[in-house]
């Protein structure tokens with residue numbers, strides 16, 4: 106009999122997981138989302154085969170259940186699953202960015218004839234919704250599992266088999282370690298990015314020119330501040346302890362920088378930047394971690410009519426398809442920047458070469 110995977114939460118991650126499962130398995134994929142619009146979109150994009158009329162109906166025949174909602178909702182859904190009739194032997198997992206509270210809440214499932222294994226694919230985007238879902242979103246990224254029972258090994262292998270289409274590198278961590286690490290490398294940087302944007306917004310109140318000048322470095326470091334506020338509210342509330350520790354350490358670090366500057370300690374300031382540069386340059390190359398989720402190429406364009414059709418014409422001439430194109434107005438009145446998205450790194454590199462041959466300046470962030 107055909108197996109069934111049931112995805113609850115048909116957004117960026119739920120949609121990408123569904124596409125990855127479909128790429129490797131002949132299964133029926135059912136989905137459910139509180140947003141009717143996301144459900145319809147998931148159906149029309151063929152991310153799922155059908156919409157379940159309710160969670161209760163959806164879980165009845167599901168061999169795999171994937172919870173892909175913001176983490177506070179995921180906790181509520183797990184409590185709901187504990188009250189429902191589930192298929193005997195079903196595997197249940199989630200994709201939430203935090204693990205400790207979710208795994209604790211899932212202990213109620215142990216009383217049923219099902220297995221819950223917490224999961225977190227460590228790649229994503231600041232974009233939300235099923236329309237941003239991609240089959241390759243997790244390729245080369247780490248996909249962390251947080252099993253709590255030693256006897257889970259066989260089930261982990263089953264789950265990895267379901268998820269092999271993600272082409273991610275699977276890894277096991279305790280829920281505690283997961284939340285501490287994710288706090289430092291993902292959650293805390295999102296707080297910093299949002300705070301930098303707030304700082305600019307406050308300055309902007311005094312002088313609007315400052316926002317118009319914000320480019321390059323500021324845009325790079327604050328891209329993630331465009332992520333879903335609901336998702337990040339939930340993550341902060343779930344990982345409160347780790348984040349409070351990191352915030353205290355950060356305040357101390359900023360105090361150190363402040364002192365260096367007050368005392369004009371040139372040597373200390375130089376070493377501060379140098380040590381950060383060497384550490385960052387020693388990080389594993391990007392290909393070994395998550396690949397960029399979207400293959401975006403940025404192209405400087407002069408402000409005159411016909412330039413966009415010239416750029417798209419060059420791409421068409423070389424048979425390069427694009428998936429998205431938009432103008433970023435960072436350099437109003439002088440130059441614009443076109444942001445063009447491609448399906449693969451190969452398409453992006455080919456586009457770069459052909460556009461540069463035609464004297465366009467391009468860059469990859």
Ligand SMILES: NC(=O)c1ccc[n+]([C@@H]2O[C@H](COP(=O)([O-])OP(=O)(O)OC[C@H]3O[C@@H](n4cnc5c(N)ncnc54)[C@H](O)[C@@H]3O)[C@@H](O)[C@H]2O)c1
Nearest residue numbers: 114116117118138139173174175176201202229230233234
């Ligand atoms: N975005 C990322 O980069 C990323 C990466 C890895 C993991 N995650 C985790 O994945 C989860 C989903 O994030 P996303 O980026 O896909 O968000 P998203 O906003 O794109 O999708 C979430 C979906 O859940 C739906 N939803 C909310 N409450 C629901 C409910 N009660 N029942 C059914 N559907 C409900 C929403 O309507 C939405 O369609 C979060 O837990 C997040 O922490 C996100």
Ligand SMILES: O=C(O)C(=O)C[C@]1(C(=O)O)C=C[C@@H](O)C=C1
Nearest residue numbers: 202226227228229230231291329
């Ligand atoms: O690329 C981005 O936009 C992300 O923020 C992705 C990111 C991250 O912090 O790296 C965000 C949250 C997830 O839990 C995993 C991945």
